[in-house]
Amino acid sequence: MSDITLNKTEPVRFRSATEESPATRWTLIAIGFIGLSILVFAPLIAVFVVALADGIAASLKSLASRDARDAIRLTLTIAAISVPLNAIFGVAAAWFITKFDFRGKAFLITLIDLPFSVSPVVAGLCIVLMFGTNSLVGGWLVANGYPIVFAMPGIILATMFVTFPFVARELIPVMIEQGRAEEEAALTLGASGWRVFFTVTLPNIRWALLYGVLLCNARAMGEFGAVAVVSGKIRGQTATMPTTIEMLYQEYLSVAAFSLAAVLAMLALVTLLLKTALEIRHADQLATMRRH
């Protein structure tokens, strides 16, 4: 029999077979940090650094200028109209797709997702060709005093085009998973359609709805390409915050451009904060947190 002696003074630490060595692990983490620092954190910091280059007073003064105030007001108005409309669409589409069985469902979902694969500039071009003065519909509308392109309705349509799938996409997987049993139970107990929606469905999907609306709003306020095409960038009338940023930048008003950009960057940060909070607290209700 052989003697087995354990050397107790030097305990050997074994690494689990399903883990990488600490060196590999820390290298990968470092690459993640460095990559995101260069690509994400640096641009974010740069916005605020340039905005405050001449001191905070200069930034605030440029934000109080007429152009900036008009742009902020217009962007808020656009978001206040297009986001609720898209939320209504998202809820209706999710209800239609998940509560009924019909032919061509997959095709309908593909059509709803279509705006994600269309360039914003092409989206704007489509709106111009549909509603511009040279088109059949647009010509008639302009003749009757309802211009769409180079006016607010065009900007709203362009914004809705690029943000179209956001809410529906978030709601559909959640509502598929929740099934129809709860709604059917409420119906057999005699509840009306609207009552079923407001007391059964809506409470089940509210966080997912909020999540979709949040992302939709961030994109709606920040949309540039599609809006640049349809708006005509008329100061005080159709210049949104992103298009005003571009105009100020081209006039070498760097502080003014970056101050307005900083306002939008703060909006993005608030969006991320709310989004992360939703993901931590209501992960069970969000489609994004599950396997697609």
Added chain:
Amino acid sequence: MGRPLIHRSPMPGLGLSMGITLTMLSLIVLLPIGALLLKGANYGLAGMWETVNRERVWTALFLSFRLSLFAAVFNLVFGVLLAWVLVRYQFWGRRILDAAVDLPFALPTAVAGLSLTALYAPRGFFGEMAAEIGWKIAYTQWGIFIALVFVGLPFVTRTVQPVIEEIEREVEEASATLGASRLYTLRHVILPMLTPAALTGFALALARAVGEYGSVIFIAGNIPLVTEIAPLLIIIQLEEFNYDAAAAIGIAMLLISFAMLLVINLIQIWSRRRIGYV
């Protein structure tokens, strides 16, 4: 009798939800895209070909596509790495890193373009460092590449992350007990499982990059034949009220993005069949 178009259901609200869905989809998405295609049809295939078949247009289309491909490949590698780090490792700052991945989704493209230009311009923070080794980034194709990497950053990470979360440790343990090295397990067990999701993210990043405008035009410098992207050509044609030419380039871009999505879908079907895993 064939299958009914819509099955009978006790659920209320069929008419209302179908009406809202189809009306808004048609009015906002389908009819405008139809107007673009109609414009192209009126212009005629010959006219469209004449517009697109010019050096400046080909160069811009090829440039947009090529740089988008490079950026998507970069994001594929970096995105999978980042997803792995975020799911598997516990370290200080993980939450912040996780939230930061989504910033390109939340930050308006014009703001991103502006700040990337400020950083990478010859007098910017990174631009100055690069200039010392004689590397010019802003106003060259490198600048466009960086902007496209930025906008496509979240896609791969966000599609791959949930898949890594669902991989069962037992699979890796089985591989290890059979004598596979960690690298072998990674290469032959884990990566195949991630492939379909990673390709989906890659496709989304690519589609986004090809059409990207806002973040690119500030940093690109927009020199014809050198750093001019395809969406900018549409804007230029529109500013000259040349709607036919704008429509022709727009249709060309639509075709490219649809072709790309089709190819990627085919790859996905293929990899799903080969690996037998969604």
